[in-house]
Amino acid sequence: MIHGPCGELNLNSPCMKDGKCTKRYPRELIHETQTGGDGYPLYKRRKPDEGGYITTLKMPNAVVDIDNGWIVPYSPLLSKTFDAHINVEYCNSVKSIKYICKYVNKGSDMAVFGLGNKTDEIEQFQMGRYISSNEAVWRIFSFSIYDQFPTVQHLAVHLENGQRVYFTEKNAEAKAEQPPHTTLTAFFELCSTDDFAKILLYPEVPKYYTWNTSQKKFMRSKNGAIVPEYLGVYSSHALGRVYTVHPNNAEFYYSRLLLHTIKGPTSFTALKTIDENECETYREACFRLGLLESDKRWNTTLTKASLTNYPKQIRTLFEIILTTCAPSNPRELWKTHRESLSEDILRQSRITDPNQECSDDIFNQALLLIEDICLSINNKVLSQLRMPALIRTKYNIYDSYLTREQLYDVQQL
Structure with missing residues (x-):
């Protein structure tokens, strides 16, 4: 595992003279390992007068003095197992990992260029983003830079009286008496008044209805494919995605599970009512529906x-x-x-x-x-x-x- 400053040991390299490297070797000889916060550590490579090893390597055309600065960290077990040179380095900073995966993390290409004028006493430097010819043409023709298809509507999930409400000192009482609708409470209200909504699951609602942010309610879509047998109902490609809940938050998790199973619930009570019997908990309702494994x-x-x-x-x-x-x-x-x-x-x-x-x-x-x-x-x-x-x-x-x-x-x- 002996490497020169230019890679493998090569006596014909222009930086080699009389068996010695004329360039400054990047792996410095230090007494103890130094771990900085800027990438790879500097490994312990002791000088010969500090207990380090030195040997003479006889080559066909020269004699080379090899010290610890030439040695790359390696694992003898890995080298013997795979019969290959396998360097072992320790990454102590995310910068080292970013270097390995630089094309994922580095962002847009950058270029620094200067604008010079002989009459000006001060040079003006400007940093700009490099745009290739293909991207430049795309922008010149005003093509869209990005697109999202299909539309994704995030749907709230919470327990009864568990929605998040923002209030001030002036409107606290009004907010407490009549809290604003979330997509979940608006879904319950929609199922109470719209017959078509009663056949839908909660995540299916955005396909046929759009969320009106100002009025906090679902409105029927006015564009899309006509739904047979239902006058004035149109379907779109929109997707509904309910926010995830960790299973450790038991009742919260089971209520979300029921929203993906029960069609057209009109309230939190209706959500946990199975065969006209109101369950004490959402978990009990899931168990009665066979959504949970037996013990x-x-x-x-x-x-x-x-x-x-x-x-x-x-x-x-x-x-x-x-x-x-x-x-x-x-x-x-x-x-x-x-x-x-x-x-x-x-x-x-x-x-x-x-x-x-x-x-x-x-x-x-x-x-x-x-x-x-x-x-x-x-x-x-x-x-x-x-x-x-x-x-x-x-x-x-x-x-x-x-x-x-x-x-x-x-x-x-």
């Missing part, structure tokens, strides 16, 4: 684990399922497997009371242990994971905090 596999997993694993291991598995796998009905999972999850707590209680059986107190202690681990995994209590509420006494809280603060290695400290 059959999680139920089978916990059943198999309870046959061979200790209760603590089963609780760990249950905690991972709760925090990372988003089960559809975690309460039912807990109800089915709570005895195996709290078996060790029951056994410990029977030391003092042999007649002790499973009770709410035993299950509560198991829930306390489960919640402590869930808090450490994703910082959520059981109520946020749709699990039964537990009773945490002051002693439990103190004991949990005390245990957490004592988790340190005395010998290491």
Whole structure:
């Protein structure tokens, strides 16, 4: 892995004289590696008098002195594995990556040119953007520079009374009494008054209606293809895209899922009404519509684990399922497997009371242990994971905090 300043070692290079490079080698000899904020670091290359290595390389026509400045960082393992010269450099700045991908990041071509006049005492320099002949002709003929097709209408999504409202001190009361419509509330109102809108999903509305920003309402499109059987309805190529919602924001996420499934809802209540039965949550409505996976596999997993694993291991598995796998009905999972999850707590209680059986107190202690681990995994209590509420006494809280603060290695400290 010996390279000269001009690439591979070449004694015939014009910069080589008597086996030595007459140009200043860019890789300087330094005692320690220097990592600046401007690209690649300067690697440690010690001088011979500071412990660096030096050797003499005999060539057919000359003898060359090789020191650390000639060595390129490389991995012997990679070179041996692939039988090739593979340089290893460490990028410590985005500038290095930009250099590699410069055609993506550099922007328009630039050119600096000067306007000189012999009568002027000061030269005038101006920086301008270079335009090729093809682009120049395109602009001369006034062709469009960019185009967007089809039109994309962003659609708001929020829970009831959860829309964003801007107000001042003067109009705060008026805004609170009658907040302005969003595209979602305007969609509910449209479905209440327009029969055609009742057969549409929320993302399909922009294809047949345009959003009037000033009036905050959907208006029927006046141009486009005629929709058969519906007088005065025209379809366009416009697309509707509902803003994304993270699954961790549970009810918010499930309401968005329903908007892509239920046609023509007239209100938030109608959105979660399935077969004329109003559900308590949007998640329950999604479950009734079959939009969520069943917990059959999680139920089978916990059943198999309870046959061979200790209760603590089963609780760990249950905690991972709760925090990372988003089960559809975690309460039912807990109800089915709570005895195996709290078996060790029951056994410990029977030391003092042999007649002790499973009770709410035993299950509560198991829930306390489960919640402590869930808090450490994703910082959520059981109520946020749709699990039964537990009773945490002051002693439990103190004991949990005390245990957490004592988790340190005395010998290491």
